[in-house]
Amino acid sequence: MRMRALTLLMMVAMMAVQALGQRPADLSFQASVKSIDEFMARFNGQEHHLLNDASQSGRRQDLLRLYDALDTTNLVNKLAMVDTILQRNTMLSYNSKMWYAEASCKMTYHKRDVTLSLLFRTEQTPDKLDHWALVGADGLTASGVVDISQWLRISPTDHEVNFMSLESMINIDKNRRHFAGYRSRDIDIDQLSAFIALVQSGDLVFDYCQGVKYHFLNVPNFIFIVENYFRENTNSGWLISDVIPADRDQKEDYLLNTLKLKQWYLEGNSF
Amino acid sequence: MLFAAILPIMASAQNYNIGLSEQEKEEITNRVKQKIDAFLQQLQYVASKDYEVSNEAVKTTLALFIGQGGAYKLDGTWHNGVKMQTATLRKNRHGRPIYNKPVLMTRYLKNLQGLPYKRVTIEQVGAVRVDNLRRVGENRYETMAYFCQYFRGERDGGYYSDNTWKSVKVYVERIDVGGGMTWQIYLGDMKVQNITK
Known part of the structure; x- marks a missing residue:
């Protein structure tokens, strides 16, 4: 294990030396992992870094070169994952249900800038058409778009007047902002549903996506x-x-x- | 003016069963590459200081894009128009290159016409990569292409240059043309992947 860690450190040093050298723009472009499609192809050993070959040791090198070489922390786990990938011959696929895209989005809520995270997963229609689908949203409560800072009570006698207080709770602006506080303490805010409702009502306006990161759960352990x-x-x-x-x-x-x-979403997924 | 050279294509080696033969995939890949060549060639003319040449080039460039650069509807979703992201090596307050918010392609081309340079060179650097095709409808596919663009703007006393790595959405449709089938290719939104000296 120690030897493997040292091997990785040497490769990292090699990459650092290459980084310090003068690389023409086109060679850097070719070497770069330009898309997730290309990432998967190199991960699967179907394409190679321009410095590697197609042998087994080539796949190990290809996998090592898929790491950020400037980050030398967590080497033991990085090497262990490469070993697992090679032992189990783990492959990535666009249509796998075990990878997610997390998009960090700048949006505007009533003229206020907020940053929200949207989570996507690839799916196929019944007639095999690929597409992304929205499966989660986060940041609405943290940014205050949905205010959960206080619990509020509806009068214990309101039922006798057909819940007449709803008119004030919903239509008066000072109450509407804290409306989430009227829910049961047993109920969590479903941020995805809240996000969809706010988009459809025009309260949330998209500005731009500032970055995407991908979470892969495909490799055993x-x-x-x-x-x-x-x-x-x-x-x-x-x-x-x-x-x-x-x-x-x-x-x-x-x-x-x-x-x-959500919990219900996990049903049917296997790792 | 300098023109983009025809350069080799890097195509993905992965195989996906999407109902296309290898020959068809290769033909589409070549056509995508031709569209990108054409786009970069036209940008040279758009940046020209000859008003008539530049305006004509704007029309030709927009015709390469889905919706001809204007609003379009695709798979139930309306879009205002194809978007283009740009970047500059001029540093922000953190000392890093500036990646601008995407703007409509029509606006990008107008900005290009108004650049304060006496002479502009736009060239393709290196090979074009085309990702796997994905089926999105009957006889319709989408893919991504990646290329590196060299830009140089010269004016009295100096110049600005950069290499921008770009990704572009590509829309492919098989259409019937007078008894035969052909591929209709349109470019889509463009994003900056990286910008270097």
Whole structure:
């Protein structure tokens, strides 16, 4: 294990040396992982970094070169994941249900700038047409778009007047802003539903997407994250930014608590 | 003026069963590459200081894009028009290149016409990569292409240059033309992947 870690460190040093050298723009462009499509092809050993060949050791090198070479932390897990990928011959596929795209979006809510996270997953229609589908949203409560800062009570006698207070609760602006506080304490805010409702009502306006990162749960016992590195050297483009050891339960916990997916969504998924 | 050279294509080696033969995929890949060549060639003319040449080039450029650069509806969704992202090596307050918000292609071309340079060179650098085709409808496909564009603007006393790596959506449709079938290719939104010296 120590030798493998040292090997990786040497490769990292090699990449750093290449980074310091003068690389023509077109060679950097060719070496860069320009798309997630290309990331998957290199991960699967179907395409190679321009410095590697198609042998087994080539696939190991290709996988190592998919890491951000300037980040030398967490080497043990990074190497262990490569070993697992090679032992289990793990492959990535666009149509896999085990990868997610998280888009960080700048939006405007009533002239106020907010940043929200939208989560997407690839799906296919019954007649096999590929598409992305929205599966989650986050940041509405943290940014105050949906105010959950206080609990409010509806009068215990309001039922006798056909809940006449609803008119004030909903139509008076000072009350409407805290309307979420009238819900049961047993009910969580479904941020995706809230997001959809606010978009459809015109209250949320999209400005731009400031970045996307991808979460892959495909490798047995590991989760890895892929982000875009804008650099001019042979280690750039879409690269693995983090590796997290995770068994089945931990992957479920990640989906529920990190990616904020709903429990019902997990039914039918297997790791 | 300098023109883009014809350069080799890098196509993905992955195989997806989308009802196209390898020959058809190769033909589409070549056509995509030709569209990108044409786009970069036309940008040279758009940046020309000859008003008539520039305006004509704007029309020709927009014709390369879905909706001819104007509003279009696709798979139930309306779009205001194809969008283009640009970037500059001039640094922001964090010392990094500035990646601008995407604007409509019509606005991008108007900005290009108004650049304060006496001479503009736009060239393709390196090979074009075309991703796997994805089926999105009956005889319709989408893919992405990636290319590197060299830009140089010269004026009295100096110049600005950069290499911008761009990704572009590509829409492909098989259409019937007088008894035979052909591929109709349109470019779509363009994003900056990276910008370097």
